[in-house]
Amino acid sequence: MLNFHKEHKNLVLTAGGVFIALSILIAILPAFQMQETQPIPDEQPLTAHEREGLNIYVAENCMACHTQQVRNIEMDNVWGNRPSIPSDYFYSKKRMDFWRQSPSILGSERTGPDLTNIGKRQPSEDWHLLHLYNPRAVVPASVMPSYPWLFREVDSAFMSKDAKVVAVPKEFFNKPGKKIIASYDALRLVDYLKYLKQTEMPSGDIDDFIPALKKIQAERAEGGNQSLDGAKLYSQVCAACHQDTGQGIAGAFPSLVGSAIVNDENTETLIKIVMQGYNARTDYGVMPPFGDQLSDAEIAAILTHERSSWGNDSAPVTEDDVAKVRQYVEMELNK
Amino acid sequence: MKNCKIIILLFLMALPNLLSAQEKITTDNWLSSPGIIGTFILIAIVMIVAIIILFVKLNGYIDTMKRRQLDKNRMAFDDELVAMDGADIDAILEKRKAALKYKLKGDELSGGHAAIDEKGLIQRVEKDPNNAFFDEKKKTSLSLETPQELKKIVIYYIGAAAFWLVLGTLIGQYLGMKFLWPEMDYQSWLSFGRLRPVHTNMVFWGWSSLAMIGLGYFVIARTSNNNIYNYNWAWYAWRLINATVLLGSLCLMAGINNGGGEYREYIWPVMLLFAIGLVITFYNFYKTVATRKISEIYISNWFILASLIWTIVLTIIGYLPFYQDGLGETVIQGYYMHQGVGMWFMTFTLGLVYYYLPSALNKPIYSYSLGVLAFWTQMLFYTMIGTHHFVFSPLPWWLQTIAIVFSAGMVIPVVAGTTNFLMTMKGSWSHISKSYVLPFFLVGTIFYFVGSMQGSVQAFRFTNFVWHFTDFNVAHSHMTMYGIIAFFMWASIYAILPKLTGREPSQVFVGAHFWLAFIGLFAYMMSLMAGGTYKGLSWIDGEPFIESVILMKPYWVWRAVGGSLMFVSHLVFAYNFYYMVKGYAKKPSATQKVEEITV
Numbered sequence: 001m002l003n004f005h006k007e008h009k010n011l012v013l014t015a016g017g018v019f020i021a022l023s024i025l026i027a028i029l030p031a032f033q034m035q036e037t038q039p040i041p042d043e044q045p046l047t048a049h050e051r052e053g054l055n056i057y058v059a060e061n062c063m064a065c066h067t068q069q070v071r072n073i074e075m076d077n078v079w080g081n082r083p084s085i086p087s088d089y090f091y092s093k094k095r096m097d098f099w100r101q102s103p104s105i106l107g108s109e110r111t112g113p114d115l116t117n118i119g120k121r122q123p124s125e126d127w128h129l130l131h132l133y134n135p136r137a138v139v140p141a142s143v144m145p146s147y148p149w150l151f152r153e154v155d156s157a158f159m160s161k162d163a164k165v166v167a168v169p170k171e172f173f174n175k176p177g178k179k180i181i182a183s184y185d186a187l188r189l190v191d192y193l194k195y196l197k198q199t200e201m202p203s204g205d206i207d208d209f210i211p212a213l214k215k216i217q218a219e220r221a222e223g224g225n226q227s228l229d230g231a232k233l234y235s236q237v238c239a240a241c242h243q244d245t246g247q248g249i250a251g252a253f254p255s256l257v258g259s260a261i262v263n264d265e266n267t268e269t270l271i272k273i274v275m276q277g278y279n280a281r282t283d284y285g286v287m288p289p290f291g292d293q294l295s296d297a298e299i300a301a302i303l304t305h306e307r308s309s310w311g312n313d314s315a316p317v318t319e320d321d322v323a324k325v326r327q328y329v330e331m332e333l334n335k
Numbered sequence: 336m337k338n339c340k341i342i343i344l345l346f347l348m349a350l351p352n353l354l355s356a357q358e359k360i361t362t363d364n365w366l367s368s369p370g371i372i373g374t375f376i377l378i379a380i381v382m383i384v385a386i387i388i389l390f391v392k393l394n395g396y397i398d399t400m401k402r403r404q405l406d407k408n409r410m411a412f413d414d415e416l417v418a419m420d421g422a423d424i425d426a427i428l429e430k431r432k433a434a435l436k437y438k439l440k441g442d443e444l445s446g447g448h449a450a451i452d453e454k455g456l457i458q459r460v461e462k463d464p465n466n467a468f469f470d471e472k473k474k475t476s477l478s479l480e481t482p483q484e485l486k487k488i489v490i491y492y493i494g495a496a497a498f499w500l501v502l503g504t505l506i507g508q509y510l511g512m513k514f515l516w517p518e519m520d521y522q523s524w525l526s527f528g529r530l531r532p533v534h535t536n537m538v539f540w541g542w543s544s545l546a547m548i549g550l551g552y553f554v555i556a557r558t559s560n561n562n563i564y565n566y567n568w569a570w571y572a573w574r575l576i577n578a579t580v581l582l583g584s585l586c587l588m589a590g591i592n593n594g595g596g597e598y599r600e601y602i603w604p605v606m607l608l609f610a611i612g613l614v615i616t617f618y619n620f621y622k623t624v625a626t627r628k629i630s631e632i633y634i635s636n637w638f639i640l641a642s643l644i645w646t647i648v649l650t651i652i653g654y655l656p657f658y659q660d661g662l663g664e665t666v667i668q669g670y671y672m673h674q675g676v677g678m679w680f681m682t683f684t685l686g687l688v689y690y691y692l693p694s695a696l697n698k699p700i701y702s703y704s705l706g707v708l709a710f711w712t713q714m715l716f717y718t719m720i721g722t723h724h725f726v727f728s729p730l731p732w733w734l735q736t737i738a739i740v741f742s743a744g745m746v747i748p749v750v751a752g753t754t755n756f757l758m759t760m761k762g763s764w765s766h767i768s769k770s771y772v773l774p775f776f777l778v779g780t781i782f783y784f785v786g787s788m789q790g791s792v793q794a795f796r797f798t799n800f801v802w803h804f805t806d807f808n809v810a811h812s813h814m815t816m817y818g819i820i821a822f823f824m825w826a827s828i829y830a831i832l833p834k835l836t837g838r839e840p841s842q843v844f845v846g847a848h849f850w851l852a853f854i855g856l857f858a859y860m861m862s863l864m865a866g867g868t869y870k871g872l873s874w875i876d877g878e879p880f881i882e883s884v885i886l887m888k889p890y891w892v893w894r895a896v897g898g899s900l901m902f903v904s905h906l907v908f909a910y911n912f913y914y915m916v917k918g919y920a921k922k923p924s925a926t927q928k929v930e931e932i933t934v
Contacts, residue, residue, distance in 0.1 A: 004707075005631050008624050008640075015641040015714060019678075020648055022718040027652060027670035030734055031663035059590035061528035061600070071727035073800060075874045084729045086662045093661050096594065099603070101656060102664040104596035108724060110804035113880045136517070141885050143514055149523040210727075235879045 039090035043199045046091050046192075053192025054092060056185050058103045060147070067107035067114045068196070074209045078236065079114035080198045083209065088116075088199065112144055119197040120293060126285030127241055128190040129166045129182050130252055137172045137249060138240060150186035153178050167285055169251040230305030233298055237290065238306075246310040254284050256306055263307060263314045271317070271325040274299055291329070296322040483920075484566045485556055486835045488573075490916050492549025493828055495577055497905075497912045499541025500821075504902050506534040511898040514891040524588035532592070532600035533584045539598060539675070540609060541580040543816070546824045547683045548572070548616055551639050553831060554690045555620050558635055559627030568619045575612035579605055596668040598675050603654050610650045617643035634706040638686025641714070645678040665730060669738075670721035677717040680816065684823050685709070685752060688779070691827040693759055695772050701758035709751040716744040723794035726803065742794035745787060753784040771845040775826030778853060782818030790815065801875070806887065806894075807867030810860045817856055817901070825852075825908065832912070836919035840911035848907040855900025858893055866890025 004011045039045075046054065057063075070080035093102045122128065127138060133151050135142040151166065156179050159165070164182040173180055182190075235244055241253040248255040256262045261270055275291035294302070300319045307314040513519055513527050523529070556563050563569065583601035586592075593602045601609075620643065624636050653671035693700045700706060722730055723738035757780060760766075766773050790811060792798055802808070825848070833839040866887050873883045 004637070008621070008632055011632065011637060012621065012640055012644060015637075016644040016648065019641075019645050019714060019718060022715070023648065023652055023670070026719050026734075026737070027667055027721065028658060030731065031658035031666040033663075034666055034730070035658055035660050035663040037661050058592055058595055059529075060526065061532060061587075061592050061595050063595035064528045064531045067804060069728050071803075073727050075877065076727075078877065078880075086729050088729070089661050089665075093664055095656055095660065100592070101594040101596075101599075101603075101654075102659050102661075103594040104599075104664065104668050106665050106668075106725070106728060107595075108597060108804070109808065111806075111884075139881060141881050143517045143884060145513070145517055145526045145528070146521065147523075147526070148521050232877075232879070239879075 034086055037086040037090060040085075040087045040199045041202050043087065043090060044195070046195060049188050049191045050195040051192075052185075053188040053190070053195070054103065055096060056150075056189045057105075057192055058096065058100070062115075063104055063107045065107075065109060065111035065144070067110050068105045068116050069107070070114065070116050070198070072208075072210055074211050076114070077209050080117045082198065082201065084116060084198075115193065115196055117196065117198045119194040121237070122240060123194060123288035124241065124286060125190055125194065126167060126252070128193055129164070129186060130168060130249075130285070132186060132189065133166055133168060133180060134172050137169055137252070138243075147186070150183050150189065151180050152183055154181055155179075167252045169249050228297055228301040230301035230303075231309070233294075233302050234305050237294065238302065241285070241287075246306065246312075252285050254281070257310045257312065259312075262303075263312055265314070267303065267317050267321055268325055270303060271299065271322050272329065274303070275326065275329055291326065296326060481553070481556075481835055482562060485552060485563055486919070488563070488566065488569045489549050489553050489831070489835060490919065492545050492552070492569075492573060493832070493912065494916070495573065496542050496544075496546035496549065496824075497909050499537050499545065499580060501902075501905050501909050503534055503537035503542055504898075504905050506530060506537065508895070508898045508902045510534055511891070511895045515888070515895060523590070529588055529590060529592075532595075532597070533587050535598060536583055536587070536600060537580055538816070539680075540576065540583070543680055543820050543824065545573075545576060546828070547680070547687065548576075550687050550691070550824070550827045550831065551616075551620065551683065553835075554635050554687060555623050555639065558633035558690060559624050560629050561623055561627050564619050564622035564626065568615050572612040572615045572619075575608045575615070579609040579612070582608070594664070596664070597672045599653055599668065599671055606650065606654060610647065613643060613647050613650070617647060633690070634700070634703060634710070635686045635690040637707075637710050638682050638689065641710070642679055642682035642686065645674070645682065645714075649674045649678060662730060665725060665728070666722070666734070669724045669730070673721040673724060674718065676812075676815065677713070677720075680820050681717075682713060684820050685713075687827050688756065688776070688823055691830050692756060692776050695770070695776065695826075695830045696759065696763050696766065698759070698763070701755050701761075705751045705755045709748045709755070712744075712748040712751070716741045716748060720745070720794065723799075726794065726796060726799040739794050739796065742791045745791045749784060749787040749791075753780060756780040756783075771842055771849070772826055772830045774849055775822050775829065778849075779819055779822035779826055782814060782822065786811070786815040786818055801871035802867055803871075805867035805870040805874075806863040806890070807871070810863035810867060813856065813863075814860050817852075818860075822852070825849075828912070832915045836915050838915050838917065838919065840914050844907055844911050844914075848904050848911060851900045851904035851907065855897045855902075855904060858897030859901065860897075862890040862893035862897065866894075 002010045002014065004014070068084075070076045070082070070084045072083035076083070089105070092105060095102050129151075131138050131144075132147045134146045134148075135144040136146075153175070154163070156177055159179060159181065164187060166180045166182055168180050242248045242256055243253075246256040261273065264270060273287065274294070275289060277289035278287040290299070297319045299322045300317045303317040303322075306312065307316065509519075509525075510527060510530055517527075552563060552569060579601065583605045586602060586605060587600055591602060592600050593606075594600075599606075617640070620636075620640060624632060624640065649671060653667060653675075659667055689700055689706055719741040720738045722734045723742050726735050726739070728735075756776070760773070760777065760780075763773075793802055793807070793811060829840070829845060866889075869886055869890075870883045873886060874880075
């Protein structure tokens, strides 16, 4: 009947036909099904600026090294509070324009960190700009490329008022009378990066991560986070700017070593800065607030670490201290 | 001993349960749970051990049988000795004494006469071989009568491919060095993100695809005993595909990227040129096969025709926009990137091997039926496994599970293909040391098995756990696209070009190409596999991310070293290619009408 060995027409039609049928089953139908997804109620659509930023993200092909998917396995918990779900991509994964398709932001390679929650993890615009200008200015071991073409070198004298100056440390840029300012594209790209935050689920209940290690599993079972690792939290949350050495980056982020505020006996100002952010010094970048992101216990652990490391030698900060300040701050806000 | 074995066996069976005991116990997806899959593997190990034991036992039994037979013979011999009389024994001993005293005079082989080659058997006398340090390989036996037009097409396709190979891997090498010196340049169009897809697409659509189609033209014409249906069409497709790679690379460097999905980075107007090129090629091949001068369609043509039609379908599905919003795009991405490799490169290349390997050995393929089995299972299993690039992702769990299960099913076509190639080579192993073509085939075949199986195993959830997102993936794709596809391409090119042009490359240079490419690939692969594993383990341990970057540095150095060797080998290959085709057209060649055979 179908003599494939002699009938070329049957051969080609069968091979083509079966392949098309299988493709419809395994690719096209599931794709249509996934397209039906609705957004999470609180999910924010991208603003025009953020969308421009996404276009730059794609043009520079950031997806070559950065993923945007929190997998449902334990090790991905550092990239987000919950595993990613199809709805998370409702706004960002749309066809870009007539020429270009919906961007493949999920990625397949994690040469750099996952960016699902980068807007929350790293809310500081100054940090992002300096990092884009030269990643090694903030993360010495980084292998990410610099993006100098997103920045301009201008004479300080002829700078327009609304230009965004990037505080670049001397080792990376040192020309007297010149400043580095962020281009429109750089600012849009940072807008997009700051937009990247995991939306909270309305019901609050989320899928669990599949555990990885018995060790972690055992720690959980023993009544959870009885001893938070301040050093680890510090290196995850703070070290990007203040560095693992605590010395910050001269000209961009202040040093914590021997700092009067860090080592003050009265910890109120210190806790307040972490919670509410800080923008009192023009010679340094702006510090974003972390009050919503970190719990009292976590803030206490980080501060205790700061006050007892790199030669600092001050009393630990307790969870109660932080709770008090938080109460006070909230009271002040509600006034 | 028996008891011990049973205990070990029980322990192995229970191990996965022990390991996964702390997981939340659910019965959903039980088949896909790592424990179950692990169990399957362990059972397989036990089975393999059992088979080994069985073989050892059988071997022992056969040995005893043999020994018994020997003893019997020895006894018979003893009896014979005893039965002999004295005079006979003396005669035998005398003869032996004379034999032991014999000495050579030294001129037994030469004699006193001058050497004359009366029958004209000696073709070449060599007093000082030109490469005293290497074993001389056998020369290509004969030149094939091929129409001049076809020769030109094959040579130009391979020539363009060689050009893209050198350029594409130069870019790849540059990218590899950027891991060590991220500040190598400050040009936007040379930045890592933009250049990476330039490298991958250039070696995909430029090098591999053009080389495959060029070699395919010869196979289609030869195995159909026919002239190519339309020579002009071949040239249109050649121009279109080269234009695709050129325009696509320029677009990417300018920051015009379709969306960053791997191998889908060219925007649609560019990729459309490639698709048209494919349609033209398909129609040309199809018509040539349709008007063939023999009744059977050779198995190579099955693979080649199917891979063309599958890739045309694939490109259309990959670029149509109707179902690509949200994660729809991700489903298609998994499907597209996997099929691009499996249905295009792998299928087409297998088709080429089914012709060039037996023809290089001058014998038929081991089993035609195995080839047919490999063909249909390739279509059935390969198509289903795209989502294994997105295990643990937000894509539906069932889709991931299908991908994992069918990845395991890939064993069938892979084993069928590997067996077929190895059995074809069997009995001709001595040719490996005598030929400069067969080592390429052998390495390609071994990588076909190892690379494909490794890919299947990597799809399992646990292995994905450790390796996904790490540099291990990069190692895997080089193991397959380079170890399999590129090595088979070179094997075929070295097998056919000298026969077309009558010029053989220097064997030292072919050897240099082979060893540089092979050692380079090995260094590249091993360093990234080891580094990738450590990277994955570092993530599982919850260490800060930057630690995983720092720990990769020595492995990236070795990757760059391996990459450099590979690149140098391509320069050697380009020279060999130049040498083979230089002035080929000036050689007189008999372009006769293809002989008609009707069966």
